[in-house]
Amino acid sequence: MSAKTVYETVESERELLYDLAERLWETPELGLHEHESAEALATTLREEGFEVDMGVAGMPTAFVATYGEGDPTIGILGEYDALPGLSQEVKAERSPIERGGAGHGCGHNLFGTATLGAAVAVKRAIEDGELAGTIRYYGCPAEETLVGKTYMARAGVFDDLDAALTWHPGDLNTPRVGSSNALNSLLFEFEGEAAHAGGSPDSGRSALDAVELTNVGVEFMREHVSDDARLHYSIPDGGDAPNVVPAEASVWYFVRAPSREEVERNTDWLRDIAQGAATMTQTEVEERFLSGCHDYLPNGPVTDVIWENMEAVGPIEFDDADREFARDLLETVSESNRESRLEDLPEDLRETVEPHALYPDPVPPFNEDVTSGGSTEVGDVSYIAPTGQFNAATWPVGAPGHSWQVVAANGDFGKKGMLFAAKVLAGAAHDLMTDPETLAAAREEFEAATGGEPYETPLPPEAEPPFDMTAE
Known part of the structure; x- marks a missing residue:
């Protein structure tokens, strides 16, 4: 046939x-x-x-x-x-x-x-x-x-x-x-303290400030990664109203590069930047690893x-x-x-x-x-x-x-x-x-x-399919 x-x-x-x-x-x-x-x-x-x-x-x-x-x-x-x-x-x-x-x-x-x-x-x-x-x-x-x-x-x-x-x-x-390009997809969720942005901003800690500082840090990082690497982001949650210091905010990153090794190196650097942003704003940050591919x-x-x-x-x-x-x-x-x-x-x-x-x-x-x-x-x-x-x-x-x-x-x-x-x-x-x-x-x-090496998943054991990242 x-x-x-x-x-x-x-x-x-x-x-x-x-x-x-x-x-x-x-x-x-x-x-x-x-x-x-x-x-x-x-x-x-x-x-x-x-x-x-x-x-x-x-x-x-x-x-x-x-x-x-x-x-x-x-x-x-x-x-x-x-x-x-x-x-x-x-x-x-x-x-x-x-x-x-x-x-x-x-x-x-x-x-x-x-x-x-x-x-x-x-x-x-x-x-x-x-x-x-x-x-x-x-x-x-x-x-x-x-x-x-x-x-x-x-x-x-x-x-x-x-x-x-x-x-x-x-x-x-x-x-x-x-x-x-290989890729990592991860979400950084920052938590601060809400406050009246006009009346008592000193009592608040802005999670949105942490998101923005993370993104500023990444802009300075770009000069020092390979020409083929890519980092891009969106802000799924940036707060609700201008007169409320945002207690919660998040930023979603794609980290791309031609090899898994470079993706992992750049992801580790990104994690340091996010943690640094949390330190500067006196907020807390949690990472959700959404996906990664070869x-x-x-x-x-x-x-x-x-x-x-x-x-x-x-x-x-x-x-x-x-x-x-x-x-x-x-x-x-x-x-x-x-x-x-x-x-x-x-x-x-x-x-x-x-x-x-x-x-x-x-x-x-x-x-x-x-x-x-x-x-x-x-x-x-x-x-x-x-x-x-x-x-x-x-x-x-x-x-x-x-x-x-x-x-x-x-x-x-x-x-x-x-x-x-x-x-x-x-x-x-x-x-x-x-x-x-x-x-x-x-x-x-x-x-x-x-090289005869078995496949290794980029996903950490705790990673779960991110059903909430797209709406029905």
Whole structure:
């Protein structure tokens, strides 16, 4: 049997997959609260014959769906959380469905659905006796806050995989061969004493002052960390009224760097700054470690299989209406925003894709030695099993991720990119399950890259999934 069989299975389920992606798009849910989305995906898999284990790793919206038995065991990773404040109709003008509501500005409605389509296609090949082994679908919540896979990894749910596959929506079809930043996510909660800010400020101790001093300290710290390191923050709680000295305040930090070691060094420095701010303001500080993830370790043999299937599946079949809508969306994107995306591309690739609103063809791997500024907890999976991932075009070339324009695209022509991704994933899983030599080469490269050391979670034993950091 060739991979063409699983491509055909995916194609035969186009209507089901389109309906499911639209259903998730219409009910966007924030991380760790994706109850409807997780249930829709899990129910579909259950009805298909998968054994579904809900609520893994202490997260009600995390699940593992399994079909088959024996080796090899191939895992396909799915995501389905949305982003706050990006509610948007399928229009080329800003038009929220619900003002302040969530929206799929990263395309996870397509992400979770494409991976499901691939898992179903492989399952049917196993059922028909054309493949042997085990296929797993991992329902991974809260990717946007780098939570889901890190807690799942700590729980050991990826430990017996021979390989893992995943993808992400984007503006080009290309394998991901570069790395990503490791990260720590932590919250500092300061406690002082309330007082009347006008009548008796001397009797108060401002927790907000401690937050601001922490942030000032970090600004001076920035000069002395590597150029690749990143520290950014938000203030979830800054007090309630100007005439009350805030007794409670908090600041939420992401600490990123290309390696876990540098992340840990910079986090320790950040902790010293927060403690110093508490000392200066005579307040108390408590730290909550929310999440942490590894850098991404791309596996060459697995990525090569992905690329072979991208070439075999061929261009996405965008039509004139898709291109027209994509052009309309791009007209609302500032030139500087599109420029900042395109300037990261090699010059010859940029010249090829820039004139297009949508670029349907597979693009060979590039930027192998580049570490992206962002982070992904796919990195943790990549330190447990050989892992490959790729991007597929679901939004206009150069449109910024996490934008309303992307929400609109992912509710429309993005579904065609989703179907492409499902075929590539199904084909890659098929090829890995029928080629023990490639799996052996993937394992050999993995062992060399990790030095044979077992995966270590960045999470301290007391860390728990931060359900309160995103509202339902």
